[in-house]
Amino acid sequence: MNRRFLLTGLILIILAIVLGAFGAHGLEGKIPAxxxxxxxxxxxxxxxxxxxxxxxxxxxxxxxxxFRSVYVLMLLGVVFFSFSIYFLSLQSIIxxxxxxxxxxxxxxxxxxxxxxxxxxxxxxLKNKTDE
Numbered sequence: 001m002n003r004r005f006l007l008t009g010l011i012l013i014i015l016a017i018v019l020g021a022f023g024a025h026g027l028e029g030k031i032p033a034x035x036x037x038x039x040x041x042x043x044x045x046x047x048x049x050x051x052x053x054x055x056x057x058x059x060x061x062x063x064x065x066x067f068r069s070v071y072v073l074m075l076l077g078v079v080f081f082s083f084s085i086y087f088l089s090l091q092s093i094i095x096x097x098x099x100x101x102x103x104x105x106x107x108x109x110x111x112x113x114x115x116x117x118x119x120x121x122x123x124x125l126k127n128k129t130d131e
Contacts, residue, residue: 002060005071009053012078016047019086027090035089042085049078049113056120065123073116081109 020043027036053074060067084105087094 002057005053005057005060005067008071008075009050009057012046012050012053016043016050019043019046031089031092035092038085039089042082042089045113046078046082049074052117063124063127065127067120067123070116070120070123073112073119077109077112077114077116079109080105081113084109 020040023036023039023043027039031039053071056067056070084102087102088099088106091099
């Protein structure tokens with residue numbers, strides 16, 4: 001699981017850098033500033049959680065419990081939250097009416113991110129390891 005956290009975190013970070021550059025340089029003048037700001041929010045949260053996964057990779061060896069549920073919740077949260085924002089922001093460029101499908105995924109993704117960190121909090125709280 002440690003390797004999976006590390007690799008997933010790195011992929012999320014690499015994609016966040018690429019998408020951030022695309023948002024900053026490739027979208028100007030093509031979509032409204034408000035949509036660019038939304039796109040950047042998706043990038044920020046993806047980067048934060050990519051870094052979070054790197055942190056979890058380093059912490060996972062210090063605890064006796066499984067981080068699998070945290071990993072799954074966090075990854076789904078990033079995909080639902082950030083990627084729904086990307087598609088909603090780019091809707092005028094790529095076409096289609098995604099609001100009905102993707103609109104509800106954004107807050108669900110945010111909730112999954114909150115739940116992932118909350119689950120980690122309680123797992124650490126319950127863990128009885130020597131300090």
